[in-house]
Amino acid sequence: MTAAAGEPGVGVTAPKGFRASGVAAGLKTSGLDVALVVNDGPLDAAAGVFTTNRVKAAPVLWSQQVLRAGAARAVVLNSGGANACTGPKGFQDTHTTAEHAAAALGGIGAADVAVCSTGLIGELLPMDRLLLGVDAAAGALTGDGGQAAAEAIMTTDTRPKTTAIRQSGWSVGGMAKGAGMLAPGMATMLSVLTTDAVADPEVLDAALRAATRVSFDRVDSDGCMSTNDTVLLLASGASGVEPTAEQLTAAVTAACHDLAQQLLADAEGATKEVAIEVVGAAGEDDAVEVGRSVARNNLVKTALFGNDPNWGRILAAVGTTAAAFEPDALDVAVNGVWVCKGGAAAEDRSAVDLSGRAVTIRIDLHAGTDEATIWTNDLSHAYVHENSAYST
Amino acid sequence: MTAAAGEPGVGVTAPKGFRASGVAAGLKTSGLDVALVVNDGPLDAAAGVFTTNRVKAAPVLWSQQVLRAGAARAVVLNSGGANACTGPKGFQDTHTTAEHAAAALGGIGAADVAVCSTGLIGELLPMDRLLLGVDAAAGALTGDGGQAAAEAIMTTDTRPKTTAIRQSGWSVGGMAKGAGMLAPGMATMLSVLTTDAVADPEVLDAALRAATRVSFDRVDSDGCMSTNDTVLLLASGASGVEPTAEQLTAAVTAACHDLAQQLLADAEGATKEVAIEVVGAAGEDDAVEVGRSVARNNLVKTALFGNDPNWGRILAAVGTTAAAFEPDALDVAVNGVWVCKGGAAAEDRSAVDLSGRAVTIRIDLHAGTDEATIWTNDLSHAYVHENSAYST
Numbered sequence: 001m002t003a004a005a006g007e008p009g010v011g012v013t014a015p016k017g018f019r020a021s022g023v024a025a026g027l028k029t030s031g032l033d034v035a036l037v038v039n040d041g042p043l044d045a046a047a048g049v050f051t052t053n054r055v056k057a058a059p060v061l062w063s064q065q066v067l068r069a070g071a072a073r074a075v076v077l078n079s080g081g082a083n084a085c086t087g088p089k090g091f092q093d094t095h096t097t098a099e100h101a102a103a104a105l106g107g108i109g110a111a112d113v114a115v116c117s118t119g120l121i122g123e124l125l126p127m128d129r130l131l132l133g134v135d136a137a138a139g140a141l142t143g144d145g146g147q148a149a150a151e152a153i154m155t156t157d158t159r160p161k162t163t164a165i166r167q168s169g170w171s172v173g174g175m176a177k178g179a180g181m182l183a184p185g186m187a188t189m190l191s192v193l194t195t196d197a198v199a200d201p202e203v204l205d206a207a208l209r210a211a212t213r214v215s216f217d218r219v220d221s222d223g224c225m226s227t228n229d230t231v232l233l234l235a236s237g238a239s240g241v242e243p244t245a246e247q248l249t250a251a252v253t254a255a256c257h258d259l260a261q262q263l264l265a266d267a268e269g270a271t272k273e274v275a276i277e278v279v280g281a282a283g284e285d286d287a288v289e290v291g292r293s294v295a296r297n298n299l300v301k302t303a304l305f306g307n308d309p310n311w312g313r314i315l316a317a318v319g320t321t322a323a324a325f326e327p328d329a330l331d332v333a334v335n336g337v338w339v340c341k342g343g344a345a346a347e348d349r350s351a352v353d354l355s356g357r358a359v360t361i362r363i364d365l366h367a368g369t370d371e372a373t374i375w376t377n378d379l380s381h382a383y384v385h386e387n388s389a390y391s392t
Numbered sequence: 393m394t395a396a397a398g399e400p401g402v403g404v405t406a407p408k409g410f411r412a413s414g415v416a417a418g419l420k421t422s423g424l425d426v427a428l429v430v431n432d433g434p435l436d437a438a439a440g441v442f443t444t445n446r447v448k449a450a451p452v453l454w455s456q457q458v459l460r461a462g463a464a465r466a467v468v469l470n471s472g473g474a475n476a477c478t479g480p481k482g483f484q485d486t487h488t489t490a491e492h493a494a495a496a497l498g499g500i501g502a503a504d505v506a507v508c509s510t511g512l513i514g515e516l517l518p519m520d521r522l523l524l525g526v527d528a529a530a531g532a533l534t535g536d537g538g539q540a541a542a543e544a545i546m547t548t549d550t551r552p553k554t555t556a557i558r559q560s561g562w563s564v565g566g567m568a569k570g571a572g573m574l575a576p577g578m579a580t581m582l583s584v585l586t587t588d589a590v591a592d593p594e595v596l597d598a599a600l601r602a603a604t605r606v607s608f609d610r611v612d613s614d615g616c617m618s619t620n621d622t623v624l625l626l627a628s629g630a631s632g633v634e635p636t637a638e639q640l641t642a643a644v645t646a647a648c649h650d651l652a653q654q655l656l657a658d659a660e661g662a663t664k665e666v667a668i669e670v671v672g673a674a675g676e677d678d679a680v681e682v683g684r685s686v687a688r689n690n691l692v693k694t695a696l697f698g699n700d701p702n703w704g705r706i707l708a709a710v711g712t713t714a715a716a717f718e719p720d721a722l723d724v725a726v727n728g729v730w731v732c733k734g735g736a737a738a739e740d741r742s743a744v745d746l747s748g749r750a751v752t753i754r755i756d757l758h759a760g761t762d763e764a765t766i767w768t769n770d771l772s773h774a775y776v777h778e779n780s781a782y783s784t
Contacts, residue, residue, distance in 0.1 A: 055711030055719045055735070085707050087720065087736035121704025122737050225712050227704075298690070298771075299779055306780030312513025312619075315477050319447030320617050327447045328479065343447070344479035345514050379690075384773050387691055388698030 011146030011162030012037050014173030015196035017236025020145035022152030025133025027080025027119070027126065032152035034133035035077040037192050038105060038141055043237030046072035047205035048114070049212050051229035057084030057121075058091040060228060062098065063114040067232070070201025073112035075192055075232055076101045076134055077153050079177070081119040081126075084227040093127055100131050104138035116190045116230050118155055118177060150175035153190055156386060161262040165254045170197040170239035172251040176259040189216065189263060191231040193255055196239035199248055207249040208233045215256035218288070219264050219375045220295040231256075264375050269382025272304050274359045275373055282368035286323035290363060291374030293317045301379035304359060309334040309352040314361060315343065324367040331364040403538030403554030404429050406565030407588035409628025412537035414544030417525025419472025419511070419518065424544035426525035427469040429584050430497060430533055435629030438464035439597035440506070441604050443621035449476030449513075450483040452620060454490065455506040459624070462593025465504035467584055467624055468493045468526055469545050471569070473511040473518075476619040485519055492523050496530035508582045508622045510547050510569060542567035545582055548778060553654040557646045562589045562631035564643045568651040581608065581618070581655060585625040585647055590634035599641040600625045607648035610680070611656050611767045612687040623648075656767050661774025664696050666751040667765055674760035678715035682755060683766030685709045693771035696751060701726040701744040706753060707735065716759040723756040 013020050020037045027033040039046075048067035050060050066072055076097055083090045098113040105113075117125070140148075150160035154177050165172045178189030193208070212231055233252065243251070264273050276294050281287035294300055297317040303310035311332045318330060332340035337352045339345070359378075377383075404412050412429045419425040431438075440459035442452050458464055468489055475482045490505040497505075509517070532540075542552035546569050557564045570581030585600070604623055625644065635643070656665050668686050673679035686692055689709040695702035703724045710722060724732035729744045731737070751770075769775075 053708060053711040054713075054717075055707045055722075082704075085704050085732065085736055087734065090736070121702075121708065122732070225708065227708050227711065298775075302776050302779035305776065308780065310513075312474075312477050315447045316445060316513065316617065316619050319445040319619065321446075325446075330447075340477065340514070342479065344477055344482070379776060381773050381776050383690075384694050384697065384771060384776055387694035388700065 009164065010144065011150050011164065011175040012173050012192050012194045013143055013146035014164035015171045015194045015236065017041060017196050017238030018194045019141040019143055020149040021137045021140035021142065022145065022148030023133055023136040023140055025136065026129045027078055027133070032148060033078055033080045034130065034137050035149035035152035036101065036134070036137035036141060037075045037149060039073055039234045039236050041236055043198065043235050044071045044073050045199060045201045045204050045235040046070065047201060047208045047233045049208055049231045051226055053225045053227050055085065055227050057082050057117060057228040058086055058094040059083055059115040059117045060230060061091060062094040063116065063230060066111055066114045071112070072114045072232070072234060073108045074101055074105055075114045075116060077116040077190060078130060079118050079153050079155050081117060081123060082121045082228050083117040083125050084121040086122065086124050089124060093125055096127065097130060097134065101134050101138065104135050114232055118153065118190055118228055121227060146173065146175065153177040156268055158266055161259055163255045163258040165251045167243065167247065167251055170195065170241040170243060172255045174255045174259055176263060178263045189229055191259055193231065193233040193252060195233070195235050196237065197235055197248055198237040198240065198242035199235045203245050203248060204233050204235055206245065207252045210249050211253040211256040215253060215260040218373065219260045220292055264377065267377040268386045269380045270377035271357065271380050272359050272378040273357055274304060274361060274376045274378065276376065277360060277362045277371065277373045278365065279362065279371040280364040280366045280368060281370040282324035284370045284372050286365070287370055287372035288374065289321050290318055290323050290365065291372055293321045294361065295374045295376035298379055304378040305380045307354040309339055309349045309354060311340040314363065315340065318363060323365060325365040329366040331366070333362040335360055401556065402536070403542050403556065403567040404565050404584050404586045405535055405538035406556035407563045407586045407628065409433060409588050409630030410586045411533040411535055412541040413529045413532035413534065414537065414540030415525055415528040415532055417528065418521045419470055419525070424540060425470055425472045426522065426529050427541035427544035428493065428526070428529035428533060429467045429541055431465055431626045431628050433628055435590065435627050436463045436465050437591055437593045437596050437627040438462065439593060439600045439625045441600055441623045443618055445617045445619050447477065447619050449474050449509060449620040450478055450486040451475055451507040451509045452622060453483060454486040455508065455622060458503060458506045463504065464506045464624070464626060465500045466493055466497055467506045467508060469508040469582060470522060471510050471545050471547050473509060473515060474513045474620050475509040475517050476513040478514065478516050481516060485517055488519065489522060489526060493526050493530065496527055506624055510545065510582055510620055513619060538565065538567065545569040548660055550658055553651055555647045555650040557643045559635065559639065559643055562587065562633040562635060564647045566647045566651055568655060570655045581621055583623040583651055585623065585644060587625070587627050588629065588631035589627055589640055590629040590632065591627045591640055595637050595640060596625050596627055598637065599644045602641050603645040603648040607645060607652040610765065611652045612684055656769065659769040660778045661772045662769030663749065663772050664751050664770040665749055666696060666753060666768045666770065668768065669752060669754045669763065669765045670757065671754065671763040672756040672758045672760060673762040674716035676762045676764050678757070679762055679764035680766065681713045682710055682715050682757065683764055685713045686753065687766045687768035690771055697770040697772045699746040701731055701741045701746060703732040706755065707732065710755060715757065717757040721758040723758070725754040727752055
């Protein structure tokens, strides 16, 4: 087991008061697979947002209990196994992991340690290797371990994802993993955000919920919601600065948005990053519903893979929603070309340039003034390949 | 334009009192593309079920008006263009088509003629060719034209789909097209069913709704609902036999089920036909919701393409529903092997044989006694290929 070299100020160790590490414990066939993030205080305020899937992995059930107190001192994360659908033994393993980490760190209890796992569903973790990994990770903790921690939580990700939002005298840092299975209520994703701001748990919780609602929750890569999705926010207070709730929310949102866009850019097998901007909606919920319906439509997604501005499929997807609109008032632009006006063909579709990776679909419902953007990917051969071969 | 040769008693011409034809009018680059089905009576009772997509093609809007009277004398169907998202001109074209067919047939009006179209969305039909095709189809009508009519409505279908359910002294016949875009509230599919039973419009309507609810509505190939879906049922009464409502419903259901299974077998690029049997549900709606959620989950569908009995993904899909169940009480069998019991791994997944085309996923919610089966396909490279290349 070796710890990877880090660079100062990256990811979860960008804010003051945090140490982190990433080690190789043999849970995956190669690479780092156990990460540890420790909040050295003085505060231990924390908040969490979890998958809304009713089939929740053991670490989700555990961490929800930990976070109920509004505090956490450490987070253990592993790739190489989701510990989901593993019954009572799986939950016991998570408990053991938290206990083991608490003992290795000293001075804290299992209830201070959140746990996150990612990887295959339905298999028990090799606990001997995991616990040795936790020991190694505890021994490798440094103030510049953010990069190694971000690497240790990767599964099918092709690159680690970190962020740092620097404000005057305080900052928000973070890391995330996830590629594919991005869906509402979040992706199969794990994210740990850190801040050295002074904030109480209620303010942290409100900031995290506001931030995830407009970032991770609006990235919908393949509509599949995971059993393990977790976003944690830990505050050390080490900066001594107490931003307003608005300032904190803005910085956490910026961090989440940055990470969400990195997830989108690294989604399994995608050749396009697609922004679906729904405008003229009677309410934000309508805009989100329409955007999601288009984002999840396999016919729209395969058309984009084929560089085909197939607006008819977009209209058919809009038509399945309950949002307020009149079918003969719908306008659709693809990369700036209004191929559909008033529910029928308008500008020449051959004018649409889909050769690049970025695609913007703009849908005007002409039913109000609200709007929302949903981000997704195309549906490619590589997506089918990666997801048909993942567990066998 | 040439009419294809037919075989007696096939499809819509299996029951007495019907003539049909299929001709090549040049709407597609090759093959038959205009079909006509005529009810010679003595009855002209009819019922229709249409897409619930709010973006409805012109022929759907037209045919809904026609069927409101509970009667229809003829149906014109064309492939090579959906006439959807075509504005007022598209609706006018449908009206013109019905008028033209009524004149060609003589003795009936446009309001007696339903129209169905299928093909690309967003483009106007070449009316000159279509109207010449209607003339040719009227001239080619025969009592054995069921096969030619079924061929003329094919788009990406690889084979025509017909059925005939023979009862004592009366029968139900039918044809359907559709491959891919199969979805709830029906597929991108057109189907015309015929019967020589004596039945009034109310009984026909009830029979058709009962039949489609458990057949076409439960085939969910890719979750995408079309703008053009239409199922029509015409009764000639030519047998002189008046079955009970139960008998009629049973026969229409058998016809719809047969056609729905043919659609599934011919779904674009599929390598598997998957039956998702949900049992132990607290209600039929719960069973349907769970089945649909699994049927639409791209991760489940790609796993099946990869011959991978990935029950964890199945549980994750079940977990996104609002159905009554306890996560730790879920059982899942794949092709008879109970790979998951009580929400955790059970029998060895390597015992599952997924080498064949037929796959049965059985999910026991342990929450009641209701059940439902949803049929779907896997998600394959060929699906991505066909749907990324369809319009360009």
